[in-house]
Amino acid sequence: MSDWIIRCFHNSKRSGAHLQRTKMKHFKMSEFKCDCGCGKVDMKDELLKKLDELRDLLGEPVTIKSGYRCLKANIECGGKTDSAHLDGYAVDIVIPNSRYRHDILSVIFKHNIFNRIGINRSTIHVDCDPLLPPRVIWHYYS
Numbered sequence: 001m002s003d004w005i006i007r008c009f010h011n012s013k014r015s016g017a018h019l020q021r022t023k024m025k026h027f028k029m030s031e032f033k034c035d036c037g038c039g040k041v042d043m044k045d046e047l048l049k050k051l052d053e054l055r056d057l058l059g060e061p062v063t064i065k066s067g068y069r070c071l072k073a074n075i076e077c078g079g080k081t082d083s084a085h086l087d088g089y090a091v092d093i094v095i096p097n098s099r100y101r102h103d104i105l106s107v108i109f110k111h112n113i114f115n116r117i118g119i120n121r122s123t124i125h126v127d128c129d130p131l132l133p134p135r136v137i138w139h140y141y142s
């Protein structure tokens with residue numbers, strides 16, 4: 001279980017700095033760190049609460065493939081310029097098999113946890129960015 005974490009972050013799309021205090025039941029903040037090596041992690045409380053709720057209801061481990069992304073990391077991975085990862089509103093969750101994909105989506109829909117979902121081969125993207133369109137599911141296949 002993680003400790004109380006007090007985080008001061010600067011919001012890239014919106015102005016102003018915010019002080020937030022989050023206690024997560026199932027995750028450590030290090031799981032959401034930008035993977036470019038910069039070490040930055042500015043996740044939104046709203047997203048972290050939803051993930052804890054999802055993890056509780058699913059009753060299985062939830063592995064984060066990608067959480068916070070700085071501008072550099074987002075460019076490197078080919079992310080969209082308005083990606084919710086830049087603002088700490090998104091995570092990509094590892095999907096080990098089709099049964100897990102079914103069960104996690106089932107919990108998300110049943111409890112209305114996320115309504116912005118991207119389906120990839122071995123991950124799903126979920127976000128709660130208030131500036132992006134709600135009630136969408138997309139895929140990354142060409």
Ligand SMILES: [Zn+2]
Pocket residue numbers: 034035036037038039040069070071072073
């Ligand atoms: Zn970075």
